[in-house]
């Protein structure tokens with residue numbers, strides 16, 4: 160079976176970690192020989208923007224539609240204002256290709272240490288964060304008036320549609336139902352945000368009636384950071400808005416040891432267009448080009464991609480190899496190790512070869 | 515000198531911890547005998563709302579204007595939807611009385627333990643979070659259309675005015691300038707929120723030119739949670755929007771040991787109306803009425819209040835007493851101790867008596 164993958168390395172360490180992941184994926188398909196990955200690389204990046212004035216050509220999204228999945232590195236570079244780079248590349252892909260859920264599993268990999276005293280072993284922190292990925296605080300609506308005047312004012316409009324909230328909440332309930340604890344925590348800020356968030360709560364409780372077998376609770380986003388920090392075991396599956404889940408998932412990754420580990424799957428659940436897989440971390444200009452980026456987040460998101468493509472076996476083999484390597488302490492600096500990107504990638508390779 | 519204080523205990527543990535704080539403040543003024551506090555109590559709470567249909571009478575805000583300061587407990591109770599209680603009491607006070615900055619110092623009190631492995635002593639985590647307190651994501655603008663239809667949609671409009679951003683940013687720079695490290699980190703999400711947050715950034719950098727002696731840096735709110743968790747020493751003064759700082763200050767309080775400690779000062783810097791002082795925690799229905807709430811947040815916010823009223827000596831004496839008590843391990847359960855509210859309050863009292 161051939162899976163056609165659109166490869167977008169993007170900026171900074173995005174190119175380094177996608178190179179590592181592509182290598183790991185090729186080895187994986189060579190070892191298992193049950194499927195092939197056919198990569199087509201797109202050079203869309205901030206360098207392209209600076210030369211040509213756009214990240215994607217005008218038919219960029221149409222080109223992507225032809226693939227089975229998109230594998231993404233990172234975008235963002237100091238020379239380009241961040242809102243230009245993100246609205247030029249990653250956000251239109253998420254929004255236009257129907258990738259309305261973003262799934263972020265966070266757990267303690269073997270050998271990785273949490274900054275929290277209370278988190279010692281894998282079971283102490285094992286969450287799936289389901290993020291709304293198409294609207295909310297990232298709707299892009301709003302504007303600026305009288306920018307340089309004393310009466311200057313800007314608005315940022317969060318849009319929550321019933322369709323948008325229902326579908327992501329329903330997806331989250333399905334995720335929760337598929338996990339042993341069958342427990343879903345929903346996060347909003349409906350005490351202060353009295354329109355959009357109150358609507359979200361209402362839709363959530365309506366959908367909840369369809370899932371009487373899933374235990375639910377509700378947290379305010381500020382209090383949620385406290386619970387994640389002081390009582391991580393009490394959480395399992397989490398659903399939140401685009402912005403809230405963005406914040407909580409970075410915190411979650413840090414609490415699980417490093418932002419360099421966690422994957423982020425932008426899913427089109429109806430499969431009417433390709434889904435996109437990326438590590439949760441960004442382009443990291445400070446360490447870019449040095450070959451020291453942690454490739455584990457890229458490996459984990461590669462595993463999520465092949466799982467989405469139906470290759471469960473391959474996903475398991477890859478994640479097992481990755482955890483063998485972290486367990487053995489073959490890690491980059493952010494995880495307390497001494498290896499570079501290459502070293503970790505080689506170590507993962509060696510595991511396949513032995514197997 | 516007499517300071518007239520409007521006392522609003524509110525709901526749940528709000529009544530318990532304000533009782534403790536009033537007691538501590540009375541002892542303080544009796545001991546120092548340089549000033550008197552004249553308290554007027556307002557029974558505005560969710561119980562009032564359930565009986566009378568409102569939290570404050572129609573001239574409530576006008577009544578408050580006559581005082582030198584407001585001392586607030588907490589509001590919110592399960593019988594009333596949270597957006598009703600908050601928009602019925604605390605939010606209109608913050609917005610109408612010109613309390614456009616909210617200052618939240620967060621540091622490790624002696625004897626208190628952080629959940630972070632890397633945070634051992636006081637200097638490891640010592641921040642002041644300056645929060646925009648009058649607009650932004652809490653503007654209250656927006657609405658819901660077609661609520662129960664498939665095409666239902668709700669909006670939540672964040673409003674950022676130049677006046678609003680400039681004044682809080684300038685305040686934050688002054689705070690940073692007054693601290694030894696002279697360092698200010700500003701937090702936004704201008705990569706994804708391309709109108710309001712981009713405007714905020716722009717105004718920030720304009721104001722920054724007035725403060726060349728303060729070192730500045732910029733973080734995205736998601737990455738900020740990672741930095742707070744993995745590199746807390748690198749931060750000092752922080753300025754952020756209403757929502758972002760709400761989230762970050764709860765996280766900060768948790769990282770400094772407990773949400774039960776931190777104070778929150780809602781300041782009207784021009785003193786055209788009274789400022790309001792409250793602990794950062796809420797009404798905590800789960801432990802309300804049991805006499806076990808941690809009064810330290812209430813003591814610390816009482817100290818901030820008397821400092822605002824010009825009684826620096828009193829503020830120092832109170833905080834020294836509180837830290838003597840935490841150092842001795844006379845604390846409530848959330849701080850790992852065995853005391854109740856009364857026990858901690860007594861212990862603080864004993865320190866004055868000895869002094």
Ligand SMILES: CC(C)[C@H](C(=O)O)[C@@H](O)C(=O)O
Nearest residue numbers: 245249405423439705706736
């Ligand atoms: C790059 C940026 C737009 C992005 C986001 O906020 O969604 C990133 O932080 C993420 O979480 O994927």
Ligand SMILES: CC(C)[C@H](C(=O)O)[C@@H](O)C(=O)O
Nearest residue numbers: 350351381600604760778794
């Ligand atoms: C009670 C609520 C409105 C409030 C807020 O979000 O401002 C609280 O969380 C706080 O931080 O003071």
